[in-house]
Amino acid sequence: MSGPDISVVICVYTEDRWEDILAAVSSVRAQAYPALETLLVVDHNAALLDRLSKEYKEATDVRVLANAGPRGLSAGRNTGIAxxxxxxxAFLDDDAVAERDWLRHxxxxxxxxxxMAVGGRTEPIWASGRRPDWFPEEFDWVVGCTYRGLPQGRVEVRNxxxxxxxxxxTAFDFAGGFATGIGRDGDRLPLGxxxxxxxxxLTRARPDAVLLIDDRAVIHHxxxxxxxxxxxxxTRTYAEGLSKALVARSVGADKGLESERRYTTRVLPAGVARGLRDAALARRGGAGRAGAIVAGVLTAAGGYVVGSVRVRRGGVTYSVVGIEGEPRFKGGSR
Structure with a gap:
């Protein structure tokens, strides 16, 4: 099958997700377009590292390794890249399964x-079996899923x-790795x-770079x-506001908040109107969804204000490095 060799990186951190991790790996192994390899990067959890190493001891297509950087998702991803x-x-969440054609798309x-980058669509699997009536689709990013307002089809996007x-x-050769200090870090606030x-x-380093989302590349989270x-x-919307303050500091508010302005001024007002209309028609959850959208905007804005103040005072730091301080990723050699 022609096309690029694809390595899949799954960052893991807790034994509580043991069955999810095994399911994620199985979904990669079942791909119609086979992965070159799957890397399980364990985030500072010796027991999980040992357990996974034993589980995949005989596997030729799965490698288990420890996060070589500071605790957190960004450093884990950087370890996998290197x-x-x-x-x-490709990156897959440890509590998600990919559809068979995920890598093919x-x-x-x-x-x-x-x-330089291709993303996909992430569908939620609710623990209760159905979406909570009050939970607006516009905020599915809160639970790590594709949200209402993203363009459909295969389209060019900012991120x-x-x-x-x-x-x-080569994207990482041009731009360096994921910034540590912005994303998730174990038990801390659920930043992003x-x-x-x-x-x-990346697009600043390579202005000609194209970034795509193909909504046929589906995973279930x-x-x-x-x-x-x-x-x-x-909590998550507040943390997102904190994160956006760091992103704006790194790349500037114009680019850092470009998509968020459209989302806030067009997508969310439409969501509020839809919720109020549903409430007027006595449909379940309409008022709750409208209220949740307003609450989400206010808490995210509050987080952004607090994060901006912290950034100005120097109370929040981040760095753009790979493992062992190297900002470039050339990959291994066989």
Missing amino acids: ASYGEVI FAAGYADPRV VLGGNASFRR GEETELCIR RVPEPREHFRYFR
């Missing part, structure tokens, strides 16, 4: 040599979403935005029960 062999590196996007994304290896910051850095509640919704 250790991988593929021309393209990614590979097709790279037929154009200008394409891909990190849990279902791929990058050409590291893939946005990287994509903006498990949403645990605690994340179906408003408390998590509020």
Whole structure:
């Protein structure tokens, strides 16, 4: 099958997701377009590292390695990039499963040599079996999924979403790795935005670079029960505001908030109107969805203000490095 060799990186951190991790690996192994390899990067958890190493001891297509950088998702991804062999590196969440043609659609996007990244569509699997009535589709990013307002089809975008994304290896040679100090870090606030910051850095380094989302590249992401509640919704939206302040500091507010302005001024008002209309028609959850959108905007704005103040005072730091301080990723050699 012609096309680029693709390495798949899955960052893992807790044994609580053991069955999810095995399912994620199995979904990669079942791809119609075979992966060159799957790398499981364990984030500072010796017990999980040992358990996974034993599980895949005999596997020739799965490698288990420890995060070689500071605790957190960004450093784990950077570790996977540096250790991988593929021309393209794809990232899959540890609590998600990919559909059979996931990598095939990614590979097709790279037929154009200008394409530096291809992302896909992430569908939620709700622990309760159905979407909570009050939870607006416009905020599905809160639970790591594709949200209402993203363009459909295979289209050019400012940034891909990190849990279902791929990058050409040379993208990291041009832009460096994922910034540590922006994204998630174990038990800390559920921050995000590291893939946005990287994509903006990439297009600045290579103005001719094309970044795509192909909504046929589908994964299904498990949403645990605690994340179906408003408390998590509020925490995550606040954390997103903090993250956007760091992204704006890194790449400037014009680029860092470009897509968010359209989302806030067009997509969300339409969502509020839809919710109020549903409420007027006595449809379940309409008022709750409208209220959640307003609450989400306010808490994210509050997080952005707090994050901006912290940044100005020097209370928040981040860095753009790979493993052992190296900002470039050449990959291994066989």
